[in-house]
Amino acid sequence: MKQEFTVTVYTENQVGLLNRIAIIFSRRKINIESLNTSPSEIEGIHRFTIVINETEDVVRKLVRQIEKQVDVLKAYFNTNDQIVWQELALYKVPTDEIAEKVKVERLLREHGARAVVIRKDYTIFETSGHREETDNLISVLEPFGLIEFVRSARVAIIKESAGFHLKLREFEQAEPGEETLENEYLNKGKDVFVM
Amino acid sequence: METIELKPATETHNEPTITISGSEAVLNAMIAEGVQTIFGYPGGAIMPIYDALYDYSNRLNHILVRHEQGGIHAAQGFARSSGKTGVVFATSGPGATNLVTGLADAMIDSTPVVCITGQVFAHLLGTDAFQETDVINITTPVTKWNYQVTDASEIPAVLAKAFYIARSGRPGPVLIDITKNAQIQKFEYNGYTPCNHIRSYRPKPVIRKKFVEEAAKLINAAERPFVIFGQGVILGKAEKEFKTFIEKAGIPAAWTILGLSALPTDHPLNTGMLGMHGNYGPNVLTNECDVLIAVGMRFDDRVTGRLDKYAKQAKVIHLDIDPSEIDKNVKTTVPVWGDCKETLPLLTALLEQKMYPQWLQRFRDCTKKEEEEVILEELNPSGEVLTMGEVINTLNELTKGDAIIVTDVGQHQMVACRYAKFNKSKSNVTSGGLGTMGFALPAAIGAKFGAPEREVIAIIGDGGFQMTIQELGTIMQSNVNVKIIILNNRFLGMVRQWQQLFNERRYSFVNIESPDFVAVAKGYRIEGKMVSERKELKSSLQEMLTHPGAYLLEVMVGKENNVFPMVPQGCGVSEIRLK
Numbered sequence: 001m002k003q004e005f006t007v008t009v010y011t012e013n014q015v016g017l018l019n020r021i022a023i024i025f026s027r028r029k030i031n032i033e034s035l036n037t038s039p040s041e042i043e044g045i046h047r048f049t050i051v052i053n054e055t056e057d058v059v060r061k062l063v064r065q066i067e068k069q070v071d072v073l074k075a076y077f078n079t080n081d082q083i084v085w086q087e088l089a090l091y092k093v094p095t096d097e098i099a100e101k102v103k104v105e106r107l108l109r110e111h112g113a114r115a116v117v118i119r120k121d122y123t124i125f126e127t128s129g130h131r132e133e134t135d136n137l138i139s140v141l142e143p144f145g146l147i148e149f150v151r152s153a154r155v156a157i158i159k160e161s162a163g164f165h166l167k168l169r170e171f172e173q174a175e176p177g178e179e180t181l182e183n184e185y186l187n188k189g190k191d192v193f194v195m
Numbered sequence: 196m197e198t199i200e201l202k203p204a205t206e207t208h209n210e211p212t213i214t215i216s217g218s219e220a221v222l223n224a225m226i227a228e229g230v231q232t233i234f235g236y237p238g239g240a241i242m243p244i245y246d247a248l249y250d251y252s253n254r255l256n257h258i259l260v261r262h263e264q265g266g267i268h269a270a271q272g273f274a275r276s277s278g279k280t281g282v283v284f285a286t287s288g289p290g291a292t293n294l295v296t297g298l299a300d301a302m303i304d305s306t307p308v309v310c311i312t313g314q315v316f317a318h319l320l321g322t323d324a325f326q327e328t329d330v331i332n333i334t335t336p337v338t339k340w341n342y343q344v345t346d347a348s349e350i351p352a353v354l355a356k357a358f359y360i361a362r363s364g365r366p367g368p369v370l371i372d373i374t375k376n377a378q379i380q381k382f383e384y385n386g387y388t389p390c391n392h393i394r395s396y397r398p399k400p401v402i403r404k405k406f407v408e409e410a411a412k413l414i415n416a417a418e419r420p421f422v423i424f425g426q427g428v429i430l431g432k433a434e435k436e437f438k439t440f441i442e443k444a445g446i447p448a449a450w451t452i453l454g455l456s457a458l459p460t461d462h463p464l465n466t467g468m469l470g471m472h473g474n475y476g477p478n479v480l481t482n483e484c485d486v487l488i489a490v491g492m493r494f495d496d497r498v499t500g501r502l503d504k505y506a507k508q509a510k511v512i513h514l515d516i517d518p519s520e521i522d523k524n525v526k527t528t529v530p531v532w533g534d535c536k537e538t539l540p541l542l543t544a545l546l547e548q549k550m551y552p553q554w555l556q557r558f559r560d561c562t563k564k565e566e567e568e569v570i571l572e573e574l575n576p577s578g579e580v581l582t583m584g585e586v587i588n589t590l591n592e593l594t595k596g597d598a599i600i601v602t603d604v605g606q607h608q609m610v611a612c613r614y615a616k617f618n619k620s621k622s623n624v625t626s627g628g629l630g631t632m633g634f635a636l637p638a639a640i641g642a643k644f645g646a647p648e649r650e651v652i653a654i655i656g657d658g659g660f661q662m663t664i665q666e667l668g669t670i671m672q673s674n675v676n677v678k679i680i681i682l683n684n685r686f687l688g689m690v691r692q693w694q695q696l697f698n699e700r701r702y703s704f705v706n707i708e709s710p711d712f713v714a715v716a717k718g719y720r721i722e723g724k725m726v727s728e729r730k731e732l733k734s735s736l737q738e739m740l741t742h743p744g745a746y747l748l749e750v751m752v753g754k755e756n757n758v759f760p761m762v763p764q765g766c767g768v769s770e771i772r773l774k
Contacts, residue, residue: 012395016331016341023336064519070340070360073395174392 004033005059006083006156009048009066010040010073010164017071021048024065030054034087036153041163045073051154074167078158085156089134090116091125091141092148098123101144111137122147212385217347218247218378220387221311224354225255227387230282232256232273232644234266238286240326241313243378245284258644258673261665263290265637267297267368268663271306272641275624276599276649278432280307280362281641287313288326291333291372296631298337298368303628304453305430307366309357317345317374330372339367347380355390364398365517366430400518400532407538410512410529411545413486419554420446421484423469423477423498426453426627427491427515427535434458434620436539437490443543445550447558449477451492453627456617460596466558470498471762472609475569475771476561478762481506482769483557488512491535494524495628504767514538568773569759574614580753581729583610583682589733590652590680591616593740598650599624599642601677603635603659606688609758611654621646633662639677640669650678650740657683657709667719670745678739679747681712684754692757716747723747 011017018037025032033051040047052059059077066075095118098104104123108114113127127137134151215223221244225233233255237245248257260266263285270281285294291312301308315324331343340360344353353371361369414420422444428437434457441448441458447466448458458465467474469481478500481487487509492498499505502524510528513521514535521530531538573584587610590598596616601624602608608625617623624642626634639653660681670677691705716723722742726735732750739746762771 015343016335019332020335027336061519061523064521064523068517068519070393070396168394171394171397 002053002055004051004053004080005056005077006080006085006154007048007050007052007059007063007066007075007077008156008158009050009075011046011048012071012073013044013046014071017069020069020071021050021066024062025050025052028058028062030058030062034153036155038155042165042168045164045168049154049156073171074164076158076161078156082160083156083158085130085154086128087131087134087154088126088128088152089137090148090150091127091137091146092122093125093141094145094147095120095123097144107140111140113137212383214381215384216243216247216378217344217350217373217380217382218244220347220350220382220384221354221373221378222247222251222255223384224351224358224387225282226251227389228354228358229279230255232258233282233284234258234260234269234273234641235284236260236263236266236286236290237284238290238313238326240287240315240375241284241290241311241378243375244311244313244373256644257284258640258669260637260640261668262663263293264296264633265640265663265666265669267294267301267308267310268631268634268637269641269644269666269669270308270310271297271301271304271634272601272624272638273645274306274308274641275638275645276621276642276651277645278429278621279645280309280358281645283308283310285310285312286326287315287330288328290326291330292328294370295334295337296629298334298370300626300629300631300634301368302337302339304626305366305426306368307361308368309354309361310368310370312370312372313378314343314372314374316376318376320345320374330370334370337368338370341370341372343372343374344377345374347377348382350377351384351387352390355388356393359390359393360396364396399516399534402531402533402538402541404541406529406531407541408545410488410531411542413510413512413529414444414446414488414542415545415547415549417486419480419484419551420444420486420488421480421509422446422448422488422490423451423481423492424448424454424457424490425451425492426457428454428457429620431491431516431534431536433491433534433536433539436536436543438462440539440543440546443548444546445548446488447551447555449474451495451498451627452612452625453623454492455612455623457620459618460616461618464555467562468613470495471500472613472758472760474562474613475565475760475773476558478760478768478771479561480557482508482767484509486510486512488514489525490514490539491516493517493520496524499524500762500766500768500770504769514542565760565773573610578753579729581727581732581750582756583607583684583752584614585729586680586682586732586736586750586752587611587614587654589736592733593736594650594652598622598652599646601625601635601639601642601651601653603653603655604630604632605656605659606684606692606756606758607654607656607682609689610682613758632656632659635659636663636679637666637669639679640666640673640675643675643677651676652678652680654680654682656688657681657685657712658687658707660712661707661709664715667716667721670721671719674744676744678742678745679716680739681747681749682752683709683712683749684752684756685709686754688756689758691755695755695757696761697763712747712749721745721747723749725749725751727751
């Protein structure tokens with residue numbers, strides 16, 4: 001069953017990496033619903049947040065392909081109940097309409113919005129939230145001559161995540177950390193039968 | 196071929212700081228990485244590197260190819276026969292785009308290759324300058340890693356990274372694009388430090404002991420276990436570990452086309468080839484085994500046929516160094532991540548010593564059936580015209596399985612892989628995943644440089660030979676001692692076979708005319724001969740093998756012979772057809 005997944009990718013800051021990640025999706029004809037790149041909790045390490053609508057099986061394979069890229073440190077995928085996420089939206093409306101026909105205050109309160117710019121000719125509102133919430137404000141503002149609308153990509157925090165600091169420290173060591181292979185059999189060469 | 200004293204790649208060269216050019220840094224990196232042979236073609240944007248190469252020609256052997264595609268296929272052949280990394284130089288624009296087919300081939304067949312391309316001056320990037328193409332973006336999907344250098348000081352570290360990435364983990368092609376200004380620029384050089392760690396790159400996944408134990412438990416309890424193996428065994432240099440594993444467990448084994456030669460042909464547990472034109476037994480019995488153990492292979496569609504009819508009854512154990520291969524095509528019961536050089540001994544230690552005589556007999560019965568219905572007629576034909584199979588079989592008699600066999604793509608490739616004998620690993624060089632016609636001639640050149648002490652025989656169809664025929668010039672100029680057998684059926688045989696079987700003999704554009712190949716070879720000062728009579732076949736092959744230097748033997752074979760067995764597209768492996 002297809003559902004919304006949020007893929008979080010920790011990467012080095014390399015020119016061309018966005019393309020390398022994007023083509024993993026486009027090669028398989030999978031549409032990216034939203035993509036955001038930003039700094040992460042660690043200086044110098046970037047964080048991609050990618051939203052797609054796919055089955056879990058497909059997403060798992062995609063994430064492995066992403067993780068395989070040399071400049072990718074780690075990739076995670078999560079369903080919506082495993083993350084806290086927001087999208088930011090901006091709305092531009094004619095000021096006179098808004099001022100005359102709607103009680104701006106009520107509008108702002110009900111939609112958790114705030115006015116970013118108020119000019120004689122237009123007003124820009126901003127709100128953040130889930131898709132339905134930002135969509136709601138569109139339908140409210142549309143009758144009053146919505147001039148422009150734009151919504152950002154999703155940014156998400158993984159509820160269970162303890163951050164990337166520990167993982168990075170492990171990655172910076174030439175030898176893998178505590179999960180290291182337990183090599184006890186390798187020392188028992190004579191037990192290995194040779195014809 | 197000159198051999199050069201090597202400095203091992205692990206050594207750190209802490210030379211006192213000197214000022215050198217980016218081009219010299221490139222060549223110093225080559226020497227530090229133990230590179231002896233470079234395949235390349237000069238051009239405007241890589242001229243500074245070639246100018247520096249002029250002074251390094253006593254330490255680096257540069258082979259001038261006739262086309263950049265030939266250069267990268269040669270580097271692939273070199274890598275496959277030597278187990279080392281192949282190196283290619285090409286210029287910007289068309290030089291670089293001509294590499295793309297070889298990059299795609301090396302990517303899908305996991306071949307370690309480092310390509311250095313020249314690029315226009317950094318200040319001209321994006322201006323549609325002469326011979327400028329966006330090489331990095333063009334090659335992104337077909338490289339394991341690529342990087343554009345615009346400042347000479349980056350060169351030592353970037354090349355160290357390039358070599359490390361190309362050869363480690365699951366190997367693959369790396370392309371480094373160097374702008375002309377960076378090649379010319381002088382910088383403070385502190386020596387070359389090889390790379391052995393990149394924090395964002397995990398070449399070897401951590402082995403989980405739990406999975407090794409679960410896998411051993413499954414194998415020990417199995418009644419009809421079956422091992423299928425691929426090139427991972429060769430790339431992991433784990434031939435010995437693999438042999439010990441199947442011998443202790445007593446499990447019959449079959450190979451993918453790239454796994455060929457990892458296990459000697461005559462080994463009693465070697466049951467043959469998997470896949471579309473593989474052997475009857477391995478295909479049919481894939482769907483009867485109870486535990487299927489896949490080692491260093493990726494369940495390509497040419498191996499599995501229809502996935503929903505593939506080994507559905509079996510528990511699957513998959514050993515692979517690339518975690519993204521686990522569950523990609525076939526659902527795994529127990530995944531064993533890791534380098535098979537390490538995982539195989541871990542697993543072997545936990546196995547009971549066993550034999551499965553009845554189960555092995557099933558394979559032998561299948562072989563007998565296949566011999567009766569296909570192989571005997573192919574190798575000892577009753578008709579007058581020569582078959583591809585008997586050419587390979589006669590060659591086996593003469594080489595005793597000691598030669599490196601390089602094949603192109605098509606019917607002759609399937610026949611050669613089915614019937615050629617191998618005693619040693621790294622002896623089969625072919626384009627498996629990408630199926631690149633034109634691969635064999637340049638790859639054979641590279642294979643010879645990679646293993647100069649060995650006999651290298653290229654087996655090529657009349658179609659594929661004409662795709663990279665110009666590399667005869669490379670053979671001529673660099674005196675490359677390769678033997679070339681053209682199996683000429685005057686058709687693009689594999690497509691014709693499909694048209695015959697599935698398109699009601701509508702032979703659409705498969706009728707290919709050829710020049711007089713022997714005369715063409717003579718034009719390149721390469722000895723050659725054409726043979727079409729059975730009685731002359733063996734002596735002609737002998738003549739080819741004893742000839743000092745390159746030789747071309749054109750063998751006229753049956754026009755409309757088909758390769759069987761065959762798993763038709765869209766069918767399960769057990770639906771394999773013997774005719």
